[in-house]
Amino acid sequence: MIDIREAHDRALHGFGTRVHAIRDDQWDDPTPCTNWDVRTLVNHMVTENLWVPELLGGRTIAEVGSALDGDLLGDEPVKAFDASAIEATEAVRQEGVLDRTAHLSFGDVPAAEYLSQLFADALIHSWDLARAIGVSDRLDPELVEQCARWFADSEDSYRGAGVIGPRVKPPPGADAQAKLLGAFGRACA
Template identity: 50%
Template sequence: MHRRASEEFVRQVAAVRPDQWDAPTPCADWDVRDLVNHVVGEERWTVPLLAGQTIEDVGDSLDGDLLGDDPASAAAHAARAAQNSVTEPVLTGKTVQLSYGEEQAAEYVCQLAADHLIHGWDLAVAIGAQARLDPQVVDGIAAWFKDREELYRGGGAIGDRVEGSTSAEGALLGAFGRDPGWTPGHAAVAALGAAFGRGDVDGIMAQLTSDCVFESTSPPPDGGRFVGAEAVREQWESLFGGTDEPLFETEEWFVLGDRGVVRWRFSWRDADGQRGHVRGVDVLRLRDGKVAEKLSYVKG
């Protein structure tokens, strides 16, 4: 399982285009380069740990960037070295010293195989490639993970389970907190909501296309229509700059293909010192991992 999953990960790394290294991934805190560096780091750790070294022995020698100017080669070399280090410790029942203590080498290698499998999917969908999850590896990891899922979740290693998939692949991704339908548009919608919550106009505009369209909720009946980043930015600067204690809160959102929907609550401090609010919905159109159209509707 470890060999198959790591070989697929290396294949996906080789497919990353030069302009995709800073693209978002299903791991919200990592772009493509961060994700690949994480997995290469795991592979680089595998060799000394399975050889009997401790975390203290390795120290900070594997901290920082491990990809250099040729990430594909770095990933391939690290994967090959890790694969070559696995067999003997597993077959002879050796143990390995991990952050939480002593562990069986076989258990450690299952953890590595699972991480390669899931992060291989993360990488594929982030760069728009076809995700190829080996069915035998999916079945093997699913059986292994069944009794460990809540341990992982309780430790904060994975997000909430995503239900609804009927395929073995989708069910395993859901168990690891992944939405099998994730696209770069998911990252854009999540980042847009976070930027609105901060009142961060620069952050908002970073998630919009240069030719974006925004339709506001007023004046009735159709609202105002603003086309292009400059015109849209002016609207948000006016709103946040001219409102006392503005606060956007995202209540719910989802993405399906190139469309998204966000339910939100906007509140402010009125002239009497009280907080007023409205609730509304944005209907979004997505393109190339950004929001190209934001049509706003409000209860009223």
């Protein structure tokens, strides 16, 4: 298994590579995420990134309040993503970060679990963004394997909370990526 901090960094880098491939005319294009266009998807990831230093720093959602609500992309969405990714990566790399607790909306979790959630979000949304903008949607096989192992124990709770859609059955002979995406409710065909 890859250290969760490295897995997060690699998944976030994969998403960032795709952000840099977005053409100016693609920001309003639809994504596989229901009701989200490219801009909304990237804004979601920027928001997630900006929560990382707050939550790994011990703050609660109530303490942060609405500071991270709304459009955080402004007129330079790629720069906004890059800046947020730097902040998240720096927070994840802090010494002792895995000994911390993150105060999430549904309760307190160990930092490693929070990072697993962030890692999975960045990885799956990399595929979503790639599909939306027409670039390679191949994900890092090591990250796919790690995410699948973690998600096997989390899938039911994610689905029960309404965070993901119904499971999509992959076609016969599907590879690990298609199986993982199906578990997250994505059809790869």
